[in-house]
Amino acid sequence: MxxxxxxxxxxxxxxxxxxxxxxxxxxxxxxxxxxxxxxxxxxxxxxxxxxxxxxxGLTLAQIREVLHVRDAGAAPCHHVRELLDSRVHQLDRQIADLQALRETVTELRDAAAEPDPGACDPTAVCRYL
Amino acid sequence: MxxxxxxxxxxxxxxxxxxxxxxxxxxxxxxxxxxxxxxxxxxxxxxxxxxxxxxxGLTLAQIREVLHVRDAGAAPCHHVRELLDSRVHQLDRQIADLQALRETVTELRDAAAEPDPGACDPTAVCRYL
DNA sequence: CTTGACCTTCCACCGCACTGGAAGGTCAAG
DNA sequence: CTTGACCTTCCAGTGCGGTGGAAGGTCAAG
Missing domain, CATH: 1.10.1660.10 (Multidrug-efflux Transporter Regulator; Chain: A; Domain 2)
Structure with missing residues (x-):
């Protein structure tokens, strides 16, 4: 083909x-x-x-490695399991980071929800960030 | 300086x-x-x-825009609030996506946790992914 | 006077997974 | 025979936020 x-x-x-x-x-x-x-x-x-x-969410480099194990004639199950496992941990970290960030950004946004431009320090950039 | x-x-x-x-x-x-x-x-x-x-989590392009509003003499509060608001929504989507992905990857990992290489189809790459 | 730290510009490169385009060869239909 | 779709290689660019290094100028201390 x-x-x-x-x-x-x-x-x-x-x-x-x-x-x-x-x-x-x-x-x-x-x-x-x-x-x-x-x-x-x-x-x-x-x-x-x-x-x-x-x-x-695996990278092409990781996938390539699995394929090469396979091409070498071995069953890549074990390698795949390790990759998936470390990917789960990585996702857990990413999710936790994003949730913490979401908290922070939400607070900033709420503080800026009813802005009082008059109260802003003209020498600063923005008191809401 | x-x-x-x-x-x-x-x-x-x-x-x-x-x-x-x-x-x-x-x-x-x-x-x-x-x-x-x-x-x-x-x-x-x-x-x-x-x-x-x-x-x-704002990009430099977004930050630059806020700075330019400020440099033009205006208070960027409103603009900042919009940016933060859209960032929160973006984070919500990202978190939801990652959580769904985490579910999927966890299932795959658990299926691969006790691999049975003998049951693998040698013509396929890996039955656990 | 020399040394070494600091500064300048300019150009290129990092990772990641592609994507675009130029210049040219091939193939099947009309 | 021509047209247009398909294929080839090669080189370069995308976005993002920088980073590396070369070649050269400046400054203060010893």
Missing amino acids: RIGELAQASGTTTKTLRYYEQAGLLPAPERTITGYRDYEPATLQRLNFIRRGQAA | RIGELAQASGTTTKTLRYYEQAGLLPAPERTITGYRDYEPATLQRLNFIRRGQAA
Whole structure:
């Protein structure tokens, strides 16, 4: 299958597929006599895996590593579990940070909700931030 | 005050101060005869404002706009309130998204917690993701 | 007078995941 | 034979908030 077909089938673009190849996420496919990339249908599974990994918030570098474990013939289950686990912890930290920030910003906003411009110090920028 | 002093006083770097000037966050300061930047002490307030804005998760572009309103002689309170308000909504969305993602990733992780590599389809990448 | 810390400008680069565009080759339909 | 869709490579740019480094000028202390 040609790159355009694969792009359409996987819901991405030809640009992205070439980029993935260059980034080591997709193996270099066979070529036709005239140099066109000729993908195996199984590449679609690989792309779906990449998409699921991205949906879980993994980076392409992390996904690439899993794929390489797989390509080396090993089952990447353990590696995947570790990645997902550290991702959960990272999400917990991010959520907590954002919630704390939300508190702070809400307080600032409420203080600024009924602004009294006359009370502002003209030498300061804004007393509500 | 010279750029190094201001950097130290504000807890940033000379690089960043020059960058802020180029980015329109700091006005071009006076220069000494030999070309050194010579800042007014009030610049420190401005930098603190920038830092508070960043801490609230505002972008430099947003902060710059507030500063420009201020520089034009107006009180930016109203503008600041709108920014903070939209930031709160943005944070709410981000938090909700991350929480949903955390659910999904946790489920995937738990499914992978006791992996059974033998049950894996060797043609797929990993049945746990 | 020299040393070392400080300052200047300018240009390029970081990560991340692409995206755009130029210049040229290939293929199938009409 | 031409047209237009598709493909190739290569180089460069996006956004964000800086950071690194080179080449050169300035200043105060010893």
